[in-house]
Amino acid sequence: xxxxxxxxxxxxxxxxxxxxxxxxxxxxxxxxxxxxxxxxxxxxxxxxxxxxxxxxxxxxxxxxxxxxxxxxxxxxxxxxxxxxxxxxxxxxxxxxxxxxxxxxxxxxxxxxxxxxxxxxxxxxxxxxxxxxxxxxxxxxxxxxxxxxxxxxxxxxxxxxxxxxxxxxxxxxxxxxxxxxxxxx
Amino acid sequence: xxxxxxxxxxxxxxxxxxxxxxxxxxxxxxxxxxxxxxxxxxxxxxxxxxxxxxxxxxxxxxxxxxxxxxxxxxxxxxxxxxxxxxxxxxxxxxxxxxxxxxxxxxxxxxxxxxxxxxxxxxxxxxxxxxxxxxxxxxxxxxxxxxxxxxxxxxxxxxxxxxxxxxxxxxxxxxxxx
Numbered sequence: 001x002x003x004x005x006x007x008x009x010x011x012x013x014x015x016x017x018x019x020x021x022x023x024x025x026x027x028x029x030x031x032x033x034x035x036x037x038x039x040x041x042x043x044x045x046x047x048x049x050x051x052x053x054x055x056x057x058x059x060x061x062x063x064x065x066x067x068x069x070x071x072x073x074x075x076x077x078x079x080x081x082x083x084x085x086x087x088x089x090x091x092x093x094x095x096x097x098x099x100x101x102x103x104x105x106x107x108x109x110x111x112x113x114x115x116x117x118x119x120x121x122x123x124x125x126x127x128x129x130x131x132x133x134x135x136x137x138x139x140x141x142x143x144x145x146x147x148x149x150x151x152x153x154x155x156x157x158x159x160x161x162x163x164x165x166x167x168x169x170x171x172x173x174x175x176x177x178x179x180x181x182x183x184x
Numbered sequence: 185x186x187x188x189x190x191x192x193x194x195x196x197x198x199x200x201x202x203x204x205x206x207x208x209x210x211x212x213x214x215x216x217x218x219x220x221x222x223x224x225x226x227x228x229x230x231x232x233x234x235x236x237x238x239x240x241x242x243x244x245x246x247x248x249x250x251x252x253x254x255x256x257x258x259x260x261x262x263x264x265x266x267x268x269x270x271x272x273x274x275x276x277x278x279x280x281x282x283x284x285x286x287x288x289x290x291x292x293x294x295x296x297x298x299x300x301x302x303x304x305x306x307x308x309x310x311x312x313x314x315x316x317x318x319x320x321x322x323x324x325x326x327x328x329x330x331x332x333x334x335x336x337x338x339x340x341x342x343x344x345x346x347x348x349x350x351x352x353x354x355x356x357x358x359x360x361x
Contacts, residue, residue: 017239021348025204027240053281056294059198059270060205060240067274076275083271090239091263094247095256097233109359115326116358117232118225118316119333120350124235125312127341128206129305135298142299149303153210154310160211161200164300171296175288 005074006081012039013066013085020062031065041073062086141174186254187261189219194246194265202294203301205234205241210304212245213311221253224315235347242266329361 012034020027028051035041042050054064063083070082104110136142145167152158193215201208209231216222222230234244243263250262277284284290318324333354340350 019238020240021235021238021346049281049285052285053274053277055203056285056290057270057273057277058201059267059273060201060242062240062243063267063270064274067271068278071275071278079271079275083267087239087243087263087267090237090243091247091259093237093239094233094244095251095259097237098248098251098259101233112358113355114229114232114358115329116333116354116356116361117351118228118354119330119358120337120354121228121231121235122309122313122316123334123337123341124231124347124350125206125209125305125309126338128204129302129309132203132206132298132302132305136302137295137298141295145296146299146303149300150306153304153307160214160304161196163304164200164202164297167296167300168293169296171294172289172292175292175295179288 006077008039009070009074009078010081010085013070013082014088016066017062017086018089025061027062027065031069035065035069041069141171145170187257190250190253190258191261191265193219194250194262195268197246198242198266199269201242202297206305207301208242208245210308212249213308216249221249224312226252228312228316232351236351329357332361333357 016027016030016034020030031050032047036044036047050065050068051061053068054061057064063086066082066086067079070079072078074081105114136146149163149167152163153160197208197211197215200211209227213224213227216227217224230245230248231241233248234241237244243266246262246266247259250259252258254261317327317330321327336357337350337354340353
């Protein structure tokens with residue numbers, strides 16, 4: 001029974017990993033269908049919890065989801081099976097493509113294609129930027145952090161991780177001060 | 185040595201990527217360029233490949249850069265590194281994740297992290313744009329083609345077309361002009 005569950009976790013998340021393009025929020029409908037509707041590993045409201053957890057923990061949503069569901073259903077072995085399952089398709093496909101690209105990239109037509117693609121990717125990055133910006137809370141604190149982080153990265157060339165840690169600390173301090181003020 | 189370096193750098197990337205695929209771009213760019221593992225325009229190529237293949241962007245990108253830098257074992261080291269922090273943190277908090285969610289420290293940290301991530305992606309976008317366009321001769325043929333591609337891609341993006349279609353159309357414009 002137990003071993004069957006582990007295998008099922010692996011196969012389900014392998015499928016999720018193999019059929020979600022772009023990752024992130026694009027995979028939520030598929031995860032929901034497989035995990036909530038088909039296998040009934042999570043209840044509907046636990047799916048919302050999962051999304052909330054994924055948002056406040058680092059790393060790809062797919063990994064967070066696989067580890068969370070795997071651990072819930074089959075403990076640490078389950079978490080390992082589900083996470084391995086969700087990663088494996090990408091890993092294998094990218095290895096294959098890296099090998100092919102290394103062989104064809106000297107052709108002019110491929111180089112020209114990539115020249116076009118790079119311009120297209122700029123738009124994809126910009127659109128991710130816009131949608132993340134729209135999700136920000138409209139508060140002075142948010143804009144202050146945004147401006148400070150931008151200046152630190154753009155003009156001081158500060159380390160990204162240092163910037164992230166400092167901004168997180170600012171948020172923690174601000175939140176603590178706001179709580180204190182409320183109590184008074 | 186290179187394997188250990190790949191593992192460690194991608195572990196840091198995995199531990200500090202908040203807010204989905206593109207949030208890792210500034211971190212990865214910084215690390216990869218500092219170690220001279222690849223060039224800026226190659227990173228953009230990787231993004232295109234990662235968007236056009238299944239799976240999370242972070243996993244695709246780390247596998248790709250690992251493979252380019254040190255073959256199969258490099259791909260394994262980088263991917264393991266990027267996955268491990270999420271895996272461990274989820275295992276750690278899954279016992280009482282409601283408490284974790286409600287914690288004022290976590291909430292406060294996220295309030296600071298979200299705008300920081302937006303700022304970092306904006307800076308990364310600016311420097312990636314600098315590598316796509318030739319900044320010395322503004323009206324070069326490559327720049328005009330690039331501008332046309334950006335225009336078409338932006339239109340498709342506005343029309344909510346799938347990223348893969350946007351990449352395919354951009355490739356066709358690049359090949360045709």
